[in-house]
Amino acid sequence: MNKRSRFLILLAVLAVCLAFLWPSVTWYWGTPKEVQALALGSLENIKDYATAQASSDVLAIKAAAKEDASAAVDPQFAWLEKAAAKQYKKAGEKVPSPMTVGAVLSAYQNEQEVLDEISGHYRDNILKAKKRYQNSVKLGLDLSGGMNIIVKADLDAAVASQVASGTDVNVEQFKKSAMAQAVETLTGRIDKFGLTEPVIRQQGEDRIYIEMPGAAEADAINTIIMGKGILNFRLVDTEATEKFNQYYMQHAASTFNALGDLINPSIIPADCEVMGHYTKDDYGLDERIGYLVVKKEIALDGQHIKSAEVGADNLTNRPEVDFVLDTEGAEIFGTFTGAHKGEFLAIVSDNKVKSYARINDAITGGRVAITGFGLEEAQNLQKVLQTAWLNVPLSVESQQVIGASLGEQAIHQGIKAIVVGLLAIMVFMLIWYKGAGVNAVVAQVLNLYIMFSILSAFNLTLSLPSIAGMILTIGMAVDANVIIFERIKEELALGKSRQAALSTGFDNAFWAIMDSNITTFIAAIFLSQLGTGSIQGFAVTLAIGVISSVFTALFVSRLMFDFNTDVFKSTKVSIGWGL
Incomplete structure (x- = not known):
């Protein structure tokens, strides 16, 4: 490959890296x-x-x-x-x-x-x-501050509760559904609380890992985690809903205050309240599609629901949601629906109307079928109802809080370690290898630039172990340059010309560099796959550093030597004392 082609490849790599790095630059330095x-x-x-x-x-x-x-x-x-x-x-x-x-x-x-x-x-x-x-590099909890929590779900207690209620339970399927619902419920509660980009995922069979960067009050978080989903049935005031919607269309900016409360409560009856009507959007988030005026009095509490499943209407084959009530709930629901035929009943979860349907007749016997939905809507409604009957006791198993000031201090210390380490190595290379040390310095700077770009491209998280991996990579990158320079010095000692010494030196150093870096890369890959947490962050950064250091040492440094040979017509090599 000629020098022009290598130069164009280097420019292309730098341009692609800039595109990857740009979101991080604009976020951390260009966003108020x-x-x-x-x-x-x-x-x-x-x-x-x-x-x-x-x-x-x-x-x-x-x-x-x-x-x-x-x-x-x-x-x-x-x-x-x-x-x-x-x-x-x-x-x-x-x-x-x-x-x-x-x-x-x-x-x-x-x-x-x-x-x-x-x-x-x-x-x-x-x-x-x-x-x-x-699309930018994220800061881990040890740099940004925040809280991580491991929540244990008592699945055995949930299964025992179902068996005690007389419900036939497929234990394995029940536990899987219970954990999925517990994760979804916690995600909804924590997202509603407004926390910063929380990470919530299942860990093992019965644990949930929660990571919340930023400041958060431990007591408030525990209240959210330990609280149970509030699900109930309310009667819809159709006339009040129509009047409210007409009013809202004309006074949209002055209907609610910043907290979401009515500025003028007299626009609805005193025994009612306004609730948003929500549905799931394409991303699985609650999306408000309107408002309903519902009675404050609860017609039926969700604790009376024993089970819920999606079925199909026998006549129309359209999806329907079937749920079973306990004895007390069946009696309450039968009396209520008999007294409110022709009216609408809303299903409310966490103060949001998730669905509502017309009461066509008195519903007795404790088995309720709600129709009028598509399959996806029916499945979403089933999940809402499951919040009530999949009663999984949750307990906080471990909790760690890292203050924002500690995170900021860690960032400063990490940056200081990188800068000091990089400067020390640069000074040593310039003193020991003279002019050739400049090549090593440029390679080091590009090495860090490429590493940060790759971290940004894959939206990886930067933590203290990741910074440790970077510092280790700086030393490894210098090691590759040292091998190359020493090989070149050996060839110059034999009396070879600049061009011959450079060519032979790089060729002889190639496999020595590749062997050491390939073994390190294999170890880093295994660590990234088998390790977790901080070990994984260190391994990923190390693997990225291995690739970038090989590229800068063998490709960039060689191009700089050749540039001096061809453009500046250099015949000697400034690569050490006495040569």
């Missing part, structure tokens, strides 16, 4: 701290923030228009002028010039459309930042 805090929150928190900010902005714009509709739009809403212009063009109307406050509001049919436009703007900006974070 307040935006980072919002982006690291849960999707529900982002939605609430965008809605609250949009409501405030709509009120400000309306107030400005009321004072002077011909006034210019505030510079902070310059983007809204462009959005309003698009609305005029979409409607086939002439775009007003200049764009005034009144013209901006007139571009939309009602206040809800303005609210949606502005909240969408806030949401998109925060989600873009969230995507940058997801």
Whole structure:
């Protein structure tokens, strides 16, 4: 391969690495701290923030228009002028010039459309930042601070509870379903709490591992983990729901405050409350699709549900959800449904309406079938109902809290170790190998650059063991350069020319470098596969460092020597004292 081709390959590698590294650069150095805090929150928190900010902005714009509709739009809403212009063009109307406050509001049919436009703007900006974070190098708990918890699920107690209730249980299947539901329930609770990018996964047969970077209160977390899902049935007030939705369409920005409470409670009956109606989106998250006004009085508590499964209607073959109530629940439900024929009954979980259906007749006997859903909706509803009857006792087995200040201190110490180690090696190489030491210095810098790029490309987590792997890699990369330089010095001592000494030196050093690095790479791969936690982080970083150090030592360093030979017409090699 000629030198030009090698140079183009090096440029291509550096460009690809920059593309991989760019999300990390823009996240850690180009994203304001307040935006980072919002982006690291849960999707529900982002939605609430965008809605609250949009409501405030709509009120400000309306107030400005009321004072002077011909006034210019505030510079902070310059983007809204462009959005309003698009609305005029979409409607086939002439775009007003200049764009005034009144013209901006007139571009939309009602206040809800303005609210949606502005909240969408806030949401998109925060989600873009969230995507940058997801594509960047993550900081582990030992660097960012946070908490990790191991929760034990008492599956034997859950099985015993089912057997005691007289339910036939497939123990293996029950335990699998119980663990899956416990993980999903904890994920929903913790995400609702608004914690930073939590990691929640099953560990072994009966344990759940939870990792939460950032500041978190241990007592609050334990309350969430130990709490049980609240599931109940409420009667829907259809008339109040219609009136509320009409009111909300006209006063979307002033219906709820920042906490989600009604600003004017008198718009609904005193014995009712407003709840969001949610469904699962494509990502499995709760997505609000509307509001329902439901009675405060609980018609039936979820604790009376013994089991739930997805079936099919005998006549239409459409999916339905069948659940079985205990004796007390069957009596309560039969009396209630008999008294409210033709009305709608909502299924509420964690203060969210997950589904509602019309009561066609009194439901007695304790067996209830809910129809009117697609298969996916029915499966989602089954999961909601399972929250009540898959009662798995959870206990915190271990808990570790790392303060943010300790994490920040660890980052500074890690950076200091890398910089000091790198500078010490650079000084040694420059003193001992003189001009050739420059090649080693450049190779070291590129080595770290490539390593960080690969970490960013695969969205890997950077921890203290990972930093240790980097520092070890710096020493290994220098070792490869030392082998090459010593081989070149041996050839120069024999009286060979610069070009001949370089060619023979690199050729003789090639397999020595490859043998040592291949064995190290194999060990790192086994550690990454068999190890967990900090051991795995160290092994992954070491494996990446092995690849990058071989590339910089054999490819980049050789290219630099050849560049000096061909471009600067060097005939001698500055590679040590006495040569």
